[in-house]
Amino acid sequence: MHPMPRHRPVPERGFALLDVVIAGVILAIGLATLFSLTSRSLEAQREGEIKVLAAGMLDSLLSEVLLEGPADYQDLHSSAGRGDFPYEEFEYRLRISDPGVGEPYEVLATVTHDTGRTYECETLIAAKLGEEPDPIREPQEPIDREARYEEAFD
Numbered sequence: 001m002h003p004m005p006r007h008r009p010v011p012e013r014g015f016a017l018l019d020v021v022i023a024g025v026i027l028a029i030g031l032a033t034l035f036s037l038t039s040r041s042l043e044a045q046r047e048g049e050i051k052v053l054a055a056g057m058l059d060s061l062l063s064e065v066l067l068e069g070p071a072d073y074q075d076l077h078s079s080a081g082r083g084d085f086p087y088e089e090f091e092y093r094l095r096i097s098d099p100g101v102g103e104p105y106e107v108l109a110t111v112t113h114d115t116g117r118t119y120e121c122e123t124l125i126a127a128k129l130g131e132e133p134d135p136i137r138e139p140q141e142p143i144d145r146e147a148r149y150e151e152a153f154d
Helices: 017-068 070-076 145-153
Strands: 080-082 090-097 105-113 118-125
Touching: 017 070, 017 090, 017 105, 017 118, 070 090, 070 105
Parallel strands: none
Antiparallel strands: 080 090, 090 105, 105 118
């Protein structure tokens, strides 16, 4: 009898099913993490946009009160309403408190986004003492913007 030849086992090539399943799970975890981060990033960006718009609207409201004076503003404008472009997603409220002679007005501006988030800014604004009231100014003739544009760029 001849001795039986010994064969070395040939290493198997390729992937086992377990390797593929593990790789799939790792890939799924990675993709889920990526989508979660992307979603949070977009949410944070949108929240930042809303905060910037709210700050802009608050600044605009308080600037109008400062420009026209707290006493006159209450006579000329509504103290609550919906914002115009680009603030159409906001409602605003202004509370102007008259503290008495020689003291500044307390002005509280509040804007509320359609999502329900509320932003506030409170400040003190001095009355316009000793000045003539600002007249409401409107052009006497309609403005022809196209003609003015042609004048400027011809």
